[in-house]
Amino acid sequence: MRFLAVVIISLTVNGVVAAGPQAGTAAPPNLRQLQQAASRGAARAQFDLGTYYARTDVPEHDDMMALQWLQKSAEQGLADAQHALAMMYLDGRGTKQDLGQTAVWSRKAAEQGFAAAQYSLAFLYSVGAGVTQDDTQAVAWWRKSADQGFANGQNMLGVMYFGGRGVTRDDAQAVLWWRKAAAQGQAAAELNLGVAYAAGRGVEFDLEQATQWWRKAADAGNIAAMNSLAGAYSTGSGVEKNPAEAARFWRQAADLGDPSAQHSLGVAYHAGAGVSQDFVESYKWLYIAVARSTASEQRFHMIARDAVGTNMTSEELGEAQKRAKAWLDGFHPPSATK
DSSP states (O other): OTTOOOOOOOOOOOOGGGGSOOTTSOOOSOHHHHHHHHHTTOHHHHHHHHHHHHOSSSTTOOHHHHHHHHHHHHHTTOHHHHHHHHHHHHHTOSSOOOHHHHHHHHHHHHTTTOHHHHHHHHHHHHHTSSSOOOHHHHHHHHHHHHHTTOHHHHHHHHHHHHHTSSSOOOHHHHHHHHHHHHTTTOHHHHHHHHHHHHHTSSSOOOHHHHHHHHHHHHHTTOHHHHHHHHHHHHHTSSSOOOHHHHHHHHHHHHHTTOHHHHHHHHHHHHHTSSSOOOHHHHHHHHHHHHHHSOHHHHHHHHHHHHHHHTTSOHHHHHHHHHHHHHHHHHOOOOSSOO
């Protein structure tokens, strides 16, 4: 069934801001005192100052200063700072990207039992970034993270069991770890539980349960779950067939920049499925899908776009392109993948 989502391997690593003050939080009560404490060598103050400078919502934002203070704190052995420094090197903030340094500092924090760093180190092993690719090592570090209750690690351990990467395939174990992560609201795990129910792997085949889990993940902003739920509504799989609901979820994912959803929404407008038939809107979304997709995927979207265009006037084509370009100019990618 085409609507079934593939298991999403969420390999996104949180940036340095996630390790310290978040955007929108209040500034330290006395920045000068924090600077003085950091200058005296207090590791925690150095970390706090570094994460403050890393924030993009403060006038003192300075990635080079953030890197400097995080480095000082990390060299004193503070695990939070070691992981934050690793993420600075990963993102190339305040310095050029250096995956080797990302791995070095992730390992230092991971070996101290810092769960987020264990997750990050596992990610590096899974893709061979800064270290030799090694699924067995990835599983080992994700397990350490998962055993501490870190939801992202629990989800990824489930993914590895489901795919038989670095460990013997075990669907029941995959579901067990996804349930642990989903209980904490981890959207990718909710998506993956839906996949398990839709495939009847590790659980009894149950499309109603699949759509319930996809809805939870979609409500949390997971794009793949939005696509899966839209597909379910379009075919009546696990839910009553409802083209309008399908179009609504495709629209949500399309607005977040997903080319697959943009393609499906364009097709829906062309057919008048769940939305009023509108060739201009159809061409617009297919045009956007082409612009947003990778080179290997563009031809698929272009064929559909050009097929729609053959039945349009030059004025309609011009309007569709105008709308598409306006959307692309105003689009800002989400700050994180869920």
